[in-house]
Amino acid sequence: MKATKLLLGFLLIGLLMTSCYTEVILDDEFIEESGFNTAQVLQSFDLWYIDIQATKGNGEVPFLERAFTISFENGRVYANNNMVGLGKTGNGYGIDVGYFDVFPGAIEIDHDVDGRWLLDVFAVNGNTLELYDSNSNTSYFLKGFQLNRFDFDMVFYDNIHYFLQEYDAWEKTYTSEQGALNDFDDENFLQFISGGDGDFFRSSIDPIGTSVNYLQWDFEGDYTVYDVENDETLKTLTLAYDFMGNDYFELYVINDSTIELYHPSSETIYEFKGRGYQQYLKSGKGSVSKKRRKTSNPVMQVKRSKK
Numbered sequence: 001m002k003a004t005k006l007l008l009g010f011l012l013i014g015l016l017m018t019s020c021y022t023e024v025i026l027d028d029e030f031i032e033e034s035g036f037n038t039a040q041v042l043q044s045f046d047l048w049y050i051d052i053q054a055t056k057g058n059g060e061v062p063f064l065e066r067a068f069t070i071s072f073e074n075g076r077v078y079a080n081n082n083m084v085g086l087g088k089t090g091n092g093y094g095i096d097v098g099y100f101d102v103f104p105g106a107i108e109i110d111h112d113v114d115g116r117w118l119l120d121v122f123a124v125n126g127n128t129l130e131l132y133d134s135n136s137n138t139s140y141f142l143k144g145f146q147l148n149r150f151d152f153d154m155v156f157y158d159n160i161h162y163f164l165q166e167y168d169a170w171e172k173t174y175t176s177e178q179g180a181l182n183d184f185d186d187e188n189f190l191q192f193i194s195g196g197d198g199d200f201f202r203s204s205i206d207p208i209g210t211s212v213n214y215l216q217w218d219f220e221g222d223y224t225v226y227d228v229e230n231d232e233t234l235k236t237l238t239l240a241y242d243f244m245g246n247d248y249f250e251l252y253v254i255n256d257s258t259i260e261l262y263h264p265s266s267e268t269i270y271e272f273k274g275r276g277y278q279q280y281l282k283s284g285k286g287s288v289s290k291k292r293r294k295t296s297n298p299v300m301q302v303k304r305s306k307k
Helices: 028-033 036-042 062-066 152-158 160-164 285-289
Strands: 047-050 069-073 076-080 095-103 106-111 115-125 128-133 138-145 167-175 189-195 198-204 219-228 231-241 245-255 258-263 268-277
Touching: 036 095, 036 106, 036 115, 062 106, 152 160, 152 231, 160 219, 160 245
Parallel strands: none
Antiparallel strands: 047 069, 047 138, 069 076, 076 095, 095 106, 106 115, 115 128, 128 138, 167 189, 167 268, 189 198, 198 219, 219 231, 231 245, 245 258, 258 268
């Protein structure tokens, strides 16, 4: 049976308060008669984190598949669709993606790309909502946070494989003098792509400075980003070349456009700069193709080897 419709027993956060809140027990019958309470609840938290792993159903609401967070404010809908700029774009709220209107226990969202969607709203607990699309029998679960309490770093590191895909290519900008010679020294560009059968990468030995549009991709294969046990901010990356074996790196994020790959077997440090940023906004390739999937990084039991 569905959770109680909006919203008996929900912990309503006062709209004018930032760090303190008051518990309000709402009257179920009154809520059914008024959409005002629906708006109050949707705006009671600054950000709603979309827990894509908890999604139920085989359909999809495209803009919820793309977004990491969604916010509702004075009739406008905002979303964080990108890892690049997360926590900074729109002062943390993300970009403006459309409008919303409310009804008793329901919200209608007019998305700039995906059009109108009427979704039922259910309470799961004091800070979790379910948005239900009856046309596809699909549910999304949203966890509410105030902006100053939201852990943007956690979201970033949990979804770092999407960050790698937000540039058309990564260009090598630095190779340390320290380190043994190895085949990866010759590879100057990397590209990370989300495919229907899984994520894959391509690499190029074209000269540094070559336009992304003119790159010739020399190698390709599958790639995997790993979590590291007992080290939340360290990720590792394997490039499984077709017919050529694997390369293993420790992956460090320098900033929104720069990554560092440390190659333990040769003790070489490489830096790559993102080229061709894809903002998942209102039009273009990114807004259509980007979609989060139910997935979690495998865990690797290693220790940092970079000194």
